[in-house]
Amino acid sequence: MRTAYGVETVRAAERALMARLPEGTLMQRAAAGLATACAQLLGRVYGSRVVLLVGSGDNGGDALHAGARLARRGAGVTAVLLSPGRAHPGGLAALRRAGGTVADPGAGERLIERADLVVDGIVGIGGKGGLRAEAVPLARAAARSRAAVVAVDLPSGVDADTGEVRGAALRADLTVTFGTHKPGLLIDPAREYAGPVRLVDIGLGAELPADPELEALQHAEVAALLPEPAAESDKYRRGVVGIAAGSARYPGAAVLAVAGALRGGAGAVRYVGPAGDAVIARFPETLVSDRGPKRAGRVQAWVVGPGAGDDAGTVAEVLAAEVPVLVDADGLRLADAGAVRARTAPTLMTPHAGEAAALLGVSREEVEGARLAAVRELAGRYGAAVLLKGSSTLVAPAGGAGTVRVNPTGTPWLATAGSGDVLSGLAGSLLAAGLSAVDAGSAGAYLHGLAGRFAAQGAPVGARDVAEAVPRAWRDVRAGALGPGGTG
Incomplete structure (x- = not known):
């Protein structure tokens, strides 16, 4: 599991650890890891040209000490x-002792154009807003150059x-982070700027608390979450x-939600x-009723909303049920907020950004x-x-406090009509199998994203293809969890 902690938590952990270690130990550990990652990216260190973009914080110190290590191996x-x-005075002295040189920002663009590697140590984890004006030309030069x-x-x-990006930012081919992931490295839009992340x-x-800000x-x-039938x-x-x-207008939404549900456990x-x-024609194993949710028979969870049009009555009837409920698509628009808040059984809402914006009024x-x-x-x-x-x-989680989960398995090919309906059915089925709302949503999104990768394999994919790839x-x-270390 990848975990991420906020800036203040990381700083408190660093202070606690530094109090027990010789001065400078943490920076040297970070610099050693950074230099190793840079060397591996370069392939051949000797004779390579490395430019360090150095700000005033400890990240600049990390960059300087890592640069000193690369200079000792023959890099310019x-x-x-x-x-x-x-x-950072100690880092600057180390770089000069190793044969490195120093330049002012006016020479930066020219140096970057000739570089093999650019190391971004401009702003640390406490930075807010975009880059300052003097750094923007350097970021643009790095984006234009052939340098990693x-x-x-x-x-x-x-x-x-x-994970917000409120102005100009530098795009990396690799981010080397220290101690723990930070939430911005796992959440878009910032994640797009980070590239692959090495911890x-x-x-x-x-020194870190048990409950992270974010986990993947x-x-x-x-x-460990997926249900498995027993002998009985x-x-x-x-x-x-x-x-x-x-x-009547959107029968396909029902078919796709059922497709996801049948593969969800x-x-x-x-x-x-x-x-x-339409459902019975495609999936004859489905138990079909036209008598409304109350008279459909016993269920352990409901999914309501995909393609529902303006059927507010059905949405209200499902929300009144004393079982877990997943609300998606039209159900989000039709659901009474008070009825959702009044529920005692678990509720999982699954909006995309547009639906979330409408609910929040932004x-x-x-x-x-x-x-x-x-x-x-x-x-x-x-x-x-x-x-x-x-x-x-x-x-x-309900209420918004506590650890948020981020799903690492998606693919842009999942941005296709009906894909969300499949996810609703899949996660709803996991709810019915006994998972909590957060676990059902997390496991459903993980499987859905992985199925999207398998179905697409770099080409356009339809929602039905995604549903059919869920068993794979x-x-x-299951196989990855049993193998050496698993994957993900």
Whole structure:
């Protein structure tokens, strides 16, 4: 499992650890890991040209000490000092002793154009807002150049705590972070600037609290959540999920939600709605009813909303049920907020950014630019767990406080009509099988993303293809968890 902690938590952990270690130990550990990553990216260190972009904080010190290590191996290293009078003195002395040189920002663009590697040590994890004006030309030069760009701890210009990018920021080909991931490295839009992330262990683990700000499940954790039938199981013991979805205009939404539900671990699927003929034609194993949710038969969880049109009555009837409920698509628009907050059984809401924006009364751009804040706000307002779909899908617990989960398995090919309906059915089935709202949302998103990868394999994919790939994803998760270390 990948975990991420906020800036203040990381700083407190660093202070506690530094109090027990000789001065400078943590910076040397970080610099050693950074230098190793840079050397591996370069391939051949001797004779390579390395430019360090150095700000006034400890990230600049890390960059300078790492640059000194590369210079001792034969690299030509030049540090461009954005705040010459405030550069880390120990790091600057180490670089000069190793044969490195120093330049002012005016020479930076020319140096970057000729570089093999650029190390971004401009701003540390406490930076807010975009890059300052003097750093913007250097970031643009790095983007134009052929040099590989390595960010120290996180790319300069992104927000470590929230993943927001509120101005110009530097894009990295690799980010080397220390001690623990920071939330911004796992959440878009900042995640897009980070590239692959390498975590360097500097000994913080014992100083960090048990509950992180953010966590990303991997194969082993998801495998532990997935239901597995026992010898005495029957279809009812495995759970029955009800699907209240579709309309005369959108029968396909019902079919796709049922497709996801049938592959989600519950023992049976009940369908209620006007698309019964389309559902039974595609999935004859479905238990179909046109008598409404109350008279459909017993279920352990409901999914309501995909393709529902304006059927507010069905949405209200499902919300009144005393079983877990997943609300998606039209159901989000039709659901009474008071009825959602009044529920005692678990509720999972699954909006995309546009739906979340409508619920919050803000623009879609605001949601996409501050995804962590948006998912917490929704979970707090509705007293429900919330799965915010998107390039980095987030799952927040009811109320919005506590650890948020981020899904690492998605693919842009999942941005296709009906894909969300499949996810709703899949996660709803996991709810019916006994998972909590957060676990059902997290495991469902993980399997859905993995199925999207398998179905697409670099080419356009349809929602039905994603549903059909869920069993392969399920098997891959199980096999990965059993293998050496798993994957994810």
